[in-house]
Amino acid sequence: MRYVAAYCLAALGGGSPSTKDIEKILSSVGVDCDADEAKKVVGELEGKNLEELIAEGMSKLGSMPAGGGGGSGAAAAGGGGAAAAGGGAAEEKEEKAEEPEEESDDDMGFGLFD
Template sequence: MRYVAAYLLAALGGKDNPSSADIEKILSSVGIEADGERLKKVIGELNGKNLEDLISKGREKLASMPAGGAVAAAAPAGGAAPAAAGGSPAKEEKKPEKKEESESEDDDMGFGLFD
């Protein structure tokens, strides 16, 4: 993901077909050491293509994916049963849990999942 992002940044900066040196420069500016194989793959897949068309096609594909709405619809049905039976729903006091994030999560802002 970071290689694609660096490629897009180079393209936004005016490079029609960013080179591996352009991408390495962007990645090194934020402390990331570039992997030659991944770099070649990204450049090979994206060079010479219209990035705006690729992004719009990707959006269309994402729009056609299910968002998991069925799970959310099942939850209210289970919670409504006590009220329908004449009882009052139990009031639960929920305390927000404090989650401590590790430094590694902060470093890559969650984008490390796509490496």
């Protein structure tokens, strides 16, 4: 990824970046450059429009599933809204019971600002 990022930085400067450009950028931030990796990136991207490649990649990212629990959180939020509309005080007591208790820092022997 660092080689692609260095290639993009070099491309912003204008022209077609070379392996020496990538090596120069990486060495300026103290990162060792593997000549084979830099050569591979330059070879793959040579002659291609970088802006078009980025746009194509962004469109592919939009179709990728992100995974995780996003759907259940939305369902819980929707259910909570319906319960709040019909419930009242009884619903609030249930919510308070579901919240985990916060642990105290006293037993750890130090505080945040000590």
